[in-house]
Amino acid sequence: MTNKIVAIQGNHPSKLNPKTDTSVFLAHEIQNKNYKIFYYDPKELSVINSEVIASGFFIKFDYKDKNFFKIQKKQKLALTKCKFILIRQDPPFNLEYISTTYILDTIKDKVKILNNPTSIRNISEKLYSVRYQKFMPSTIFTQNISEIKNFFKTHKKVIIKPIHSYGGNDIHLLNRFNSKFINQFIKKHDHIMCQKFLPKISKGDKRVFLINGKVCGAISRVPKKGSFLSNMSKGAQPINVKLTKKENIISMLIAKDLKKENIYFAGIDFIDKKLNGDINVTSPTGLKTLFDLSGVNLAKTFWKNLDK
CATH class of the missing domain: 3.30.470.20 (ATP-grasp fold, B domain)
Known part of the structure; x- marks a missing residue:
């Protein structure tokens, strides 16, 4: 029988703000239904003897306490013992991120994983929107400097952002075309998203x-x-x-x-x-x-x- 355990793959709780954090909010709710919460960092996910193992800790959340979490027990856990696994780490979408989805793919028929690891690997958080561009401001995805220059000439004010970042990081508003800056931005991020600025x-x-x-x-x-x-x-x-x-x-x-x-x-x-x-x-x-x-x-x- 499956244990009443929810595993959370995410950033260390000490990096979270309990006043706004959704992972803590979700964990606190299911904790009230007598589930245990097991927390681990994506770096601590392994496959050992064909078993998916995470090194982490059982944790309890309490909004009333100034120290909103208490680590109860550090241990290694076979994740097939969990009823649910929440994938809640911040992107960026990089090779570590991809590797963890492949590892979790091997047990997704035994444990309910939210969101499905195959699906989040296949759905780029920016590029998936290509199918909805008729509902969007004018947008291009490219690393071609000439295309970006033409786009800028048309729209005058343009937002550029990496395709695989998160949380408002590395987003810039261009009021003038700066080839050197854009070339450096492309070199760092490869394909980028350029969008007409909406005042x-x-x-x-x-x-x-x-x-x-x-x-x-x-x-x-x-x-x-x-x-x-x-x-x-x-x-x-x-x-x-x-x-x-x-x-x-x-x-x-x-x-x-x-x-x-x-x-x-x-x-x-x-x-x-x-x-x-x-x-x-x-x-x-x-x-x-x-x-x-x-x-x-x-x-x-x-x-x-x-x-x-």
Whole structure:
């Protein structure tokens, strides 16, 4: 019989902010159902004698305690003993990331893994949006400097960002074309995403939560003064928000597509009613913030079907 254990593959809890972190929020909810939480770093995942083993620790989360987590027992654990595994580390999408998905692929028929490791390997968080470009601002994916120059001539103000980064890192607003800077950026990141700048980002974006093929809620994140980055890790302030009819229709379409791809939980973003092209499938954030703003607990929704 499967133990009531949830393993979380993620960044060390000491690096997490309990006020906003979704991994802690999800863990705390299932912990209240008498599940044990086992935490491990992706680097600590191994295959030993054909068994998938992680070196980590059992942990307990407590929002009431200033030290919001307590490590109870360090050990190695065969992950097939778990009922669920949550893949919750921050990207970037690199070879270590890919290797962990291949390892977890070998046990996905024995343990429910969220999100499915094959699916998150196949769905690039930026490039997957190519199929939805009619809902997006003008966007290209390239490492061709001439294509970027032509795009800049057309749109004058352009956002560039790496395809495989996260959290608002390495995102730049170009007000003038700088060949040297762009060449260095391409050298570092290979293919990049270039997108027409939407000035209404100053009023905030909308983060939409998709769970099991359904649109479950949304928050807005307003960049701090002088910034165009809507990530809360970059100082943006969250506020309550409702989706427009058009945003809801687009969100439902993507939610159904992602369910077909075996993606259980995802986050997508809108700016000025346009999809911005980030399809977050590795470690979507914002559930704790939604709860604090509205009282809506999507952690309960997340576990509702899984825990039957």
